[in-house]
Amino acid sequence: MRNFWDPFREFEALYREMEQLFDQVNPVRRIFGRITDGPLSASYPLMNVGEDKDNVYVEVLAPGLNPDSIEVSVLNDQLRIAGEKAPLKTDIRPEAFYRCERGSGRFVRTLTLPVDVEADKVTADYRNGILLVTLPKQAAAKPKQIAVKVN
Amino acid sequence: MKNSTLPTKQENNAVATRENTRTLTPPVDIFDAGDALVVVADLPGVDQEHIDINIEKNVLTLKAEPSTRVSEPRLLNEFALYPFYRQFQLGEMVDQEKVRAELRYGVLTVYLPKVAEKQPKKIEVKVG
Incomplete structure (x- = not known):
């Protein structure tokens, strides 16, 4: 309290x-990260x-991303996504x-899921640089x- | 001879810029690979057929249209995809006929080979 x-x-x-105001003015910031770094800024x-x-x-x-580096795991209500954005070849002079x-x-990000999901039926698909994770809800979480009986 | 008072038609030498819509500027890496310039751009969510690379009057234009999202992001909304757009002024050194590009995991790589005579020549020093 x-x-x-x-x-x-x-x-x-x-x-x-x-x-939020800055995001409205410059939508690029919303996508490619915020200037300010801190607990309230969006992570990668x-x-x-x-x-x-x-x-x-x-x-x-x-x-x-290096496709072999992508790791998606679910533990209870935590979704964990890790991977590595591949560097350019290293022999380029600065x-x-x-x-x-x-x-x-490398990066790791965890997310708390809003409902219980079937952890062994989760699928992940990496396409055109966007990773789509589909998490089927547990039967108890579905509406x-x-x-309605009408008399 | 009397100067004409009529306005002469001026040739518009400018390259078309973006239409007045909301666009995103993709982050890029550009480096010199010796015999070519390499432009690497992050274009997430874009299919190969929706990329438009154009070189006109030494201006490289990258345009890309991301495909639509799977679901409405009602629980968490951190990004929105709009068409990507970026232009670069190129020097005279690029051989525009030999430009090639590849798209892999949402990253576009454009190779801009240099014109042969603009490539650095190694001059041997003879020691007499």
Whole structure:
């Protein structure tokens, strides 16, 4: 319970609003990362999560991964995605670069799933630089249709 | 001779720029591989047939249209894909006939070979 005034919480709310404002002005930031680094900034890789009545879908924006390095695992309600963005060949001299914006390296990101899923039926598909993870919901988590009797 | 007061038609030398829509600028690596310039661009969600690479008047234009998403991201929405667009001014050194490109795991690599006479020549120093 929070029953005293916490100035840091106020700052946090302001910070979040500013971030949203900047995102609206510059949609590129939303995709390719935020300038500010901190607990409130989005981590790599960016994800979209959606659902329908049978599945939860996680879309991961991760172009240029080494396909052998991608690891997707589910433990209880935690989805863990790890991989490596493949570096360019290493024999390029540093002074030969005109632009160097893409970056490379290993990453791990975990996500708390909103519902219980069937861990052994999870599928992952890496296509065109987007990893799509399909997580079938457990029967208990699916909505039940209730028949309405009309008298 | 009297100068004409009619405005002369000026040839528009500018290359077409993007249409006035929301676009994304893909991050790129560009490096000199000795006999070619290599442009590497992250284009996630783009199919091979939706990439348009064009060189006109020494301007390289990359256009790409990402395909639609699978589901509506109602639970977490961190990115949205819009058409990618970026232009680069090239020097005279690129042999435009021999440009080739490949797309792999959402990363586009464009090879821009240099014109033969613009490649560095090694001059041997004879020691007498």
